[in-house]
Amino acid sequence: MKLFRKYLLIPVVLFGTIGIMVSGCSKEKQAEPRQPIAATVSSVYTGTDYAIRILLPDNFNADSAYHVLYLLDGNDYFGEMTKVIHAQYRYNTILVGIGYKGTNRRMTDFTYPADKISDKSGGGIQFVKFLTKELLPFIQAQGIKATQQTLAGHSLGGYLALYLTFQTEIANPFNNIIAISPSLFWHDAYIFQLEASRFNQSKNLPVHLYLAVGDIEGVTMNTHFKAFINKLTLRNYTGLQLNHELLRNRSHNNTPITGFEKALTTIQ
Amino acid sequence: MKNIIIAFFIALPIYVSAQDGRQFNKKIELGFALDPVQGGSGVVWKAEQRLFNSRHIEGFLGFSGQVHRNQERKFSTAHKGGTTDLGLYVVSDWVYYPFASKHLFAGAEGFAGITNYKSAGTLSIPEYGVKESFSHTYTYFNYGVGLNMGYDFGRITTTVFGKASLKGLVDKGRTRPFDTDSRGFVGVSVGVKF
Numbered sequence: 001m002k003l004f005r006k007y008l009l010i011p012v013v014l015f016g017t018i019g020i021m022v023s024g025c026s027k028e029k030q031a032e033p034r035q036p037i038a039a040t041v042s043s044v045y046t047g048t049d050y051a052i053r054i055l056l057p058d059n060f061n062a063d064s065a066y067h068v069l070y071l072l073d074g075n076d077y078f079g080e081m082t083k084v085i086h087a088q089y090r091y092n093t094i095l096v097g098i099g100y101k102g103t104n105r106r107m108t109d110f111t112y113p114a115d116k117i118s119d120k121s122g123g124g125i126q127f128v129k130f131l132t133k134e135l136l137p138f139i140q141a142q143g144i145k146a147t148q149q150t151l152a153g154h155s156l157g158g159y160l161a162l163y164l165t166f167q168t169e170i171a172n173p174f175n176n177i178i179a180i181s182p183s184l185f186w187h188d189a190y191i192f193q194l195e196a197s198r199f200n201q202s203k204n205l206p207v208h209l210y211l212a213v214g215d216i217e218g219v220t221m222n223t224h225f226k227a228f229i230n231k232l233t234l235r236n237y238t239g240l241q242l243n244h245e246l247l248r249n250r251s252h253n254n255t256p257i258t259g260f261e262k263a264l265t266t267i268q
Numbered sequence: 269m270k271n272i273i274i275a276f277f278i279a280l281p282i283y284v285s286a287q288d289g290r291q292f293n294k295k296i297e298l299g300f301a302l303d304p305v306q307g308g309s310g311v312v313w314k315a316e317q318r319l320f321n322s323r324h325i326e327g328f329l330g331f332s333g334q335v336h337r338n339q340e341r342k343f344s345t346a347h348k349g350g351t352t353d354l355g356l357y358v359v360s361d362w363v364y365y366p367f368a369s370k371h372l373f374a375g376a377e378g379f380a381g382i383t384n385y386k387s388a389g390t391l392s393i394p395e396y397g398v399k400e401s402f403s404h405t406y407t408y409f410n411y412g413v414g415l416n417m418g419y420d421f422g423r424i425t426t427t428v429f430g431k432a433s434l435k436g437l438v439d440k441g442r443t444r445p446f447d448t449d450s451r452g453f454v455g456v457s458v459g460v461k462f
Contacts, residue, residue, distance in 0.1 A: 080442075117343065185344040192396035215404050216385055216448050219349045220340045223391030227400040249406060253436075253444035 033086035034058065036078070040101055041138050043130040046109060046123060049101035052135070053078050054142070058090045065145035067093045067267075070131070070174075071260075072157035073106065074099035080257045089264065094144060098135065110156035112163055115187040128164050132173055150176035150267060154256035158182030158211075162191055165207060166198040176208040176267050180259030181217060181252055184224035192231065199235055206239035210263035214250030221252070292423055292461035293318040299427070299457025301334065305446040308338025308350070312455060316361060323368070328361040332379060336451070340389075349389015349402075353451070355410065357381030371420050377431065380411040385449065408449060410435055425459040 036053040043050065053074060057066060067089070071081055074097025085095045107118050109130075114122025136149070151174045153161040158179035164170075165177050184191050198205070209232070213225040229244045243266045247255050297314040316330030334355040340347070363375035388403040414431025436450025437443060446452040 183343075185346075189344070189346060189393055189396065189398070192393065192398060196396065216387065216406050218338075218340050218351050218387055218448065219347055219389035219391075219402055220344045222387070222402040222404070223347055223389060223400045224344070226402060227391055227393075227396075227398040230400070231396075231398070249408070249449075250441075251436075251444060251447040251449045253447045254441040254449075257442060 031058075033082050033090070036082065036095075036097070037142075039138075041135055043126075043134050045126045045129040045134065046105070048105055048109075048130075050130070050135070051075070051097075051099040051101045052138070053095075053097040053099070054139070054144075055082055055085060055095040055097075057092060057094060060094075062143040062145075065147045067148050067150065068096060068139065068144060068146040069093055069150045069152060069264075070096045070098060070135070072098055072110070072151070072153035072160060073155075073256075075104065077154070077256055077260070081260060084257065084261055084264075088261075093264075094146075096135075096139060098131075106156055110153070110160035111186060112160075112167075113187055113190060124160055124163050125167070125169065127160065128167065128170050131164070132170050136173055148175040148267075149173060150178060152178035152180070152260055152263065153182075154180045154259065155252065156183050156186075159184065159186050159191065162209075162211075163194065165205075165209065166191065166194045168198060168201060172207065174207065176210070176263075178210045178260060178263040178267075180211075180263070181213050181221060181255045182211065182225070182228075184228050185220050189224060191228065195228075195231060195235075199237075203235070203237055204239050205237035208241040208243075208267060210243045210245075210266055212245040212247050212255065212259040212262065214247045214252060214255040216249060217252045217255070222246075295328070295425060295459050295461040297425070297427065297457045297459030299429070299455050301336070301429075301453040301455030303336065303338065303446075303451050303453055306338060306448055306451060307340070307342055308336055310334060310336035310353070312453075312457065314359060314361075314457070314459070316359065324365050326363045326365070328359075328363070330359055330361075332357045332359040332381075334453075336453075346393050347389050347391040349387075351385060351387040351448070354384040354386075355381060357410070372418075373420065374417040375415070377414040377416065378412075379414070379431070380409070383408055383410040383433075383449075406449070408435075410449075412450075420461075423461045425461060427457045427459070428455075429457065430454045 036055045039052045041050045041052050078097030108120045108123035109127035111121040112124025151161050159182045161177045161179045299312045301312050302309045312334045314332040316328035319329050320327030336353040339350040357379040359379040361377045363373045365373045385406045391400040412433040416427045416429035418427035432452035433450040436445050436447050
């Protein structure tokens with residue numbers, strides 16, 4: 001019996017060791033994304049403290065310039081987009097998540113003009129000032145240089161990105177605008193009025209626009225989306241690169257990450 | 269005539285409560301449901317066979333259906349149309365009667381089947397020169413759970429329920445409870461056992 005145990009023990013230990021080695025090889029540990037830098041930026045324009053998270057590339061070098069992607073609704077999407085950036089753009093893209101330290105104010109910050117839908121709405125122009133006059137300089141002050149700058153938003157965030165594009169009070173510093181499931185219906189489709197006003201001032205619109213909507217987001221979202229795309233196409237702006245997409249089998253809360261991913265393939 | 273109506277309403281509860289619900293193995297229900305998140309309302313129905321019966325617990329298996337319509341009036345009035353969901357599901361109900369009298373109950377259900385989502389409508393904003401139409405149909409496998417409580421008046425059963433698709437929680441997409449392809453409903457129903 002002792003002999004049996006002795007000889008049984010040898011193959012068990014041998015095969016067990018091989019098994020552990022093989023299993024260790026097949027599950028090669030994947031590198032995790034870098035820890036994002038967290039900062040707070042207080043805005044004098046909106047009176048709000050913003051939670052800013054910055055994901056630097058793996059090989060970040062302060063002497064090099066990168067694509068800087070500014071992501072609205074950072075509280076919701078930064079974690080998911082970190083995985084996308086790390087998997088596909090880890091060496092050439094800096095992700096900046098724009099969230100809130102306290103109460104979420106997207107209904108105020110991402111809307112203009114004020115609408116009866118919410119008495120908190122209508123602060124879009126102040127938020128645009130925060131983005132262009134406070135946040136972008138803050139990012140540059142961190143030693144980050146940009147080859148191109150992109151603003152990405154979903155839903156009301158997508159609307160804000162388009163509002164920033166077509167308003168004429170503040171110059172648009174972004175090369176690319178990503179608007180996924182944008183709330184084009186806001187304030188009786190005010191964005192159409194804004195676009196017409198912009199078109200009458202200048203037919204030059206030097207920006208890359210990517211817009212997408214889910215095909216199961218309903219009539220309101222899809223009809224406004226189609227109408228806006230048709231309007232932009234008819235305008236034939238000089239300098240405008242327009243990409244748009246209907247995301248198949250996607251409901252409203254299922255479009256943001258897929259939309260951002262698809263948009264980045266047209267921008268990078 | 270007035271006396272007949274009064275007599276009817278006095279006699280009905282006596283009639284139904286005099287009957288023992290335990291002898292009935294089938295039930296059909298018809299109800300009204302709201303989607304408090306996405307909006308809209310509709311009807312639900314259910315036809316089930318009792319498969320399990322103990323002192324406090326009963327189990328049912330059957331089919332349920334739902335028609336739900338949302339006019340999408342929440343954010344815009346410039347369009348006409350909306351979305352319609354048609355559902356047909358296999359459903360299993362498990363009901364717990366806390367008292368021996370078997371009147372008051374609380375239950376849980378699971379459902380799985382097919383939902384057909386149809387979205388169609390037009391948008392017209394003359395001041396911006398906008399006239400657009402849209403139509404889309406999507407049929408998908410849907411599944412979820414529900415909770416309910418109610419009271420049996422003999423063979424008549426009344427229920428208040430809430431149910432939710434789990435598609436937005438466990439499929440490959442983003443977590444999106446109560447989105448358009450993972451709706452949640454609250455409602456009331458009345459049924460008959462036979």
